[in-house]
Amino acid sequence: MIFAPVLIPPVQQGSARDSRGTRLLAHRFGGVLLFGLVFAGIALATRVALLVKAAPEVTWDASLLAAFAWGALFDVAAAGLVAAPMMVLLAVLPARWFERRWARGLAWVAGFAAVYLLLFTAVAEWTFWDEFGVRFNFIAVDYLVYTTEVIGNIRESYNLPVLLGAVAAGTVLVLGLAARSGGPQAWLGAAPVGAGRRWGLAAAGLAVVITLGAALQEDRLPAFRNNYNRELAKNGVWSLFAAFRNNVLDYEQFYRTRPERVAFDRLRRELVEDGSILLSPDESDTLRYVRNPGPAQRPNVIQITVESLSADFLGIFNPASALTPELDALAARSLVFENFYATGTRTDRGMEALTLSLPPTPGRSMVKRPRNEDMFTLGSVFRSQGYDTAFIYGGFGYFDNMNHYFGQNGYRVIDRNSVAPADVTFANVWGACDGDLFRWTLREADTSAASGRPFHHFVMTTSNHRPYTYPAGKIDLPSKVSGRAGAVKYTDQAIGEFLREAATKPWYKDTVFVIVADHCASSAGKTELPVENYHIPLIIFAPGGQIAPGRIKTLTSQMDYAPTLLGLLNWSYPSRFFGHDVRKIDPADAHALIGNYQKLGHLERGELIVLGPQHDAKTYRYDSHGGAQVPTAPSAYAEDEAISYYQSASILYRRGQYRSVKPDEQLRLAARLVPAARVAVQSPLSNP
Structure with a gap:
C-alpha cells in the first residue's frame, strides 16, 4: 500500500526506532530537511547517470571532482528554492495540524506528488541530455511554452505508459525507504510550535535561501576545459529557472x-x-x-x-x-x-x-x-x-x-x-x-x-x-x-x-x-562553442545555368x-x-x-x-x-x-x-x- 505509512504511529522519543537522524527531523520544519535530502539524493543520482552516459566525452581528472563539489552546492541551493513555498505553508498551518489523521494522509499524498515530480524531472533531464548534451537551458523553457508539440513528441518517441509506470514505481520505492527510516513519521509527530516561532524560523530559512540564490550563479562556475564537466556541475532544476530568467539578455x-x-x-x-x-x-x-x-x-x-x-x-x-x-x-x-x-x-x-x-x-x-x-x-x-x-x-x-x-x-x-x-x-x-x-x-x-x-x-x-x-x-x-x-x-x-x-x-x-x-x-x-558542430551544407543548384x-x-x-x-x-x-x-x-x-x-x-x-x-x-x-x-x-x-x-x-x-x-x-x-x-x-x- 502506497500510503500505509499513514497508519504508523508517530515516533516517540527513546523508542527503538528513534535515532539521531529522526530526532533532527522531529520538528515542524523537519519536512523541509527531509525534502532537501530526497532532492539532493535524486540530483546526485541524476548527475552520476549523466556521467555514465557521457563517459567517453568527460575528462577524468580532478576537474570532475570539482564538478561534483559545485554540483552539490547547486543541489542544495535548488532544493532550498523549490522548498521555499513549503516553508511558508508550514508557517501558515495551525500548530496541531498534523495531529489530524487525514492531515498526515494528505502530507503523504503531497510527498508522493513531490517525489514523482522529482523523478520525472530526472528522466526528462536524461532525455534532454541525450538530445542536446547539456543540462536544461533556454530550449527547455521554450518546450514548456509549446506543450502540445513537446508532449506529442514524448508520446510518439517513448513508451509513455511504461515510462510513467517506472517513475511511479520509483516513487513508491523512495517513499518506502523513507518510511522504513522513520523520518517522515518523526516529522509528522513533532511537537506543536507557536505561530511566532513558526514565522521566525520560516523567515530565517527564506533569508538563507534568497542569500544563497543570489550568491550562487551558474556564470560563476569555473571555466572547465571540458564543457561536459562544466555541465555536470549544474543542477537541472536550477538551470531551468536560470534559463527562464535569462531568456532575453540585453547585450549592452x-x-x-x-x-x-x-x-x-x-x-x-x-x-x-x-x-x-x-x-x-x-x-x-x-x-x-x-x-x-x-x-x-x-x-x-x-x-x-x-x-x-x-x-x-x-x-x-x-x-x-x-x-x-x-x-x-x-x-x-x-x-x-x-x-x-x-x-x-x-x-x-x-x-x-x-x-x-x-x-x-x-x-x-x-x-x-x-x-x-x-x-x-x-x-x-x-x-x-x-x-x-x-x-x-x-x-x-x-x-x-x-x-x-x-x-x-x-x-x-x-x-x-x-x-x-x-x-x-x-x-x-x-x-x-x-x-x-x-x-x-x-x-x-x-x-x-x-x-x-x-x-x-x-x-x-x-x-x-x-x-x-x-x-x-x-x-x-x-x-x-x-x-x-x-x-x-x-x-x-x-x-x-x-x-x-x-x-x-x-x-x-x-x-x-x-x-x-x-x-x-x-x-x-567539450568546448563552450564547439565549432565543428556548426558545420552545415549549402548547395545552390541552377538547372537553367x-x-x-x-x-x-x-x-x-x-x-x-x-x-x-x-x-x-x-x-x-x-x-x-x-x-x-x-x-x-x-x-x-x-x-x-x-x-x-x-x-x-x-x-x-x-x-x-x-x-x-x-x-x-x-x-x-x-x-x-x-x-x-x-x-x-x-x-x-x-x-x-x-x-x-x-x-x-x-x-x-x-x-x-x-x-x-x-x-x-x-x-x-x-x-x-x-x-x-x-x-x-x-x-x-x-x-x-
Whole structure:
C-alpha cells in the first residue's frame, strides 16, 4: 500500500526506532530537511547517470571532482528554492495540524506528488541530455511554452505508459525507504510550535535561501576545459529557472562593449570590404549600396531549409556516410560551399540568420522577440522587386512564433493549418512529412508561375526530428527505429523526388534551388562553442545555368547567405545586411559568427573569440582539422571586431533601425550615387 505509512504511529522519543537522524527531523520544519535530502539524493543520482552516459566525452581528472563539489552546492541551493513555498505553508498551518489523521494522509499524498515530480524531472533531464548534451537551458523553457508539440513528441518517441509506470514505481520505492527510516513519521509527530516561532524560523530559512540564490550563479562556475564537466556541475532544476530568467539578455548590460562611435566605425570598415558604398557614413547604421556588375537575373528561388542537417551526414563531406545519395549526386551539378557554418543551434536561429543576415543575438532570436515586424530581410528585398514570397512549413507555424515573424516580414504563410486534411498523407507531432510539404511547394510554385510573377519560397522541413517517423516504403530503413539516420535518408529521398517532379514543370529552368540546413543535429561538445558542430551544407543548384557549379572554400556563415545569393544573381541594392558576398572579399578576411543563447563567438583566421555574459572574452586558436581550441593571448584587434558586430546589432534592434527599405526609398538611395545627367535610375536593380 502506497500510503500505509499513514497508519504508523508517530515516533516517540527513546523508542527503538528513534535515532539521531529522526530526532533532527522531529520538528515542524523537519519536512523541509527531509525534502532537501530526497532532492539532493535524486540530483546526485541524476548527475552520476549523466556521467555514465557521457563517459567517453568527460575528462577524468580532478576537474570532475570539482564538478561534483559545485554540483552539490547547486543541489542544495535548488532544493532550498523549490522548498521555499513549503516553508511558508508550514508557517501558515495551525500548530496541531498534523495531529489530524487525514492531515498526515494528505502530507503523504503531497510527498508522493513531490517525489514523482522529482523523478520525472530526472528522466526528462536524461532525455534532454541525450538530445542536446547539456543540462536544461533556454530550449527547455521554450518546450514548456509549446506543450502540445513537446508532449506529442514524448508520446510518439517513448513508451509513455511504461515510462510513467517506472517513475511511479520509483516513487513508491523512495517513499518506502523513507518510511522504513522513520523520518517522515518523526516529522509528522513533532511537537506543536507557536505561530511566532513558526514565522521566525520560516523567515530565517527564506533569508538563507534568497542569500544563497543570489550568491550562487551558474556564470560563476569555473571555466572547465571540458564543457561536459562544466555541465555536470549544474543542477537541472536550477538551470531551468536560470534559463527562464535569462531568456532575453540585453547585450549592452551583460557583455563587453565599446563606445558606440568606436563600435560602428569598426563595423563600417568591415562592411565595405566587399566594395559596397556606405549611404550613412556618419550615422550608427549599416545602410550601404551593394553594386554588382552585369545584368541582374530574376529567377525563381526555392530555398529548402532542412531540419538538423549536419554536414557530416552528406557523403560529399563524410565519405563514410551513405545517407544522402540524392544530395551527393545533386552536389556534382551545383555550387557547393564547403566551409559553411550555422550561426546557432536552433531552427529559429537559422531562420534569423538566413533571412536577416544578423549575428546571433544573446537570449532569444529575433524570430521570437517583440518588435520584429517590417525588418530588413531577404524576403523584403525580393518582395520589393515584385516577387511573390512565401514561407511554407509542414508543421503549425505558431510554434516558435514563425507565422508572425514571416507574416510581418514580407512572406505569405502556408503551414499545416493552411491546407486541407487530405493534403496530409503522413504526419507526426512536428508536422506533415517532407513529401507532403514538397507537394504543397510544387502547387504554390505552379500558382505563382501562372500569375506571371517570379517567386521566392522559404521551405522548412520537419521530418529530421524526434520521433524520426516517416511514410513506410520510401527508403530501406524502417521508420522510427532507425532514428535520425532514417529521418535524414528519408528527407534526402523526398528532396530527390521533389526535384524530379519539378523538372517536369515549365518554370523549372527559370528556378534556382537552394538546399541549406537550419543547424546541426548536435550542439554538444567539450568546448563552450564547439565549432565543428556548426558545420552545415549549402548547395545552390541552377538547372537553367544562372549560377555555375563549383566549390567555394571560403569560410562562410548563414549570415553571409542572403548577400551571397543576391550577388550570384548580380543584384545591386541598398542593404542593411551584416553579411558579405563572400566571393567579393579576401578569403583571409572571411569570418563566421556562431553562438548559443549566452556565448557569442567570432572565428577568423583560425582565431576564435568567445564573449560571455559576465563581460568576459576568451581567445582560442582553433584547429579546423581536429576541432581543438587552445587558449591563447587576447587579441585586441579580433576582440574589437567581434564586439562591433554583436553590439551594433543590439543597438540597431533596440532603436528599431533594422527596417526594410521600400522600393521608392531604394530609388532615391540609388540615385544619390549617380549623377542624374549621366544615368537615369529606373530600378534599384540597375547597376550605376
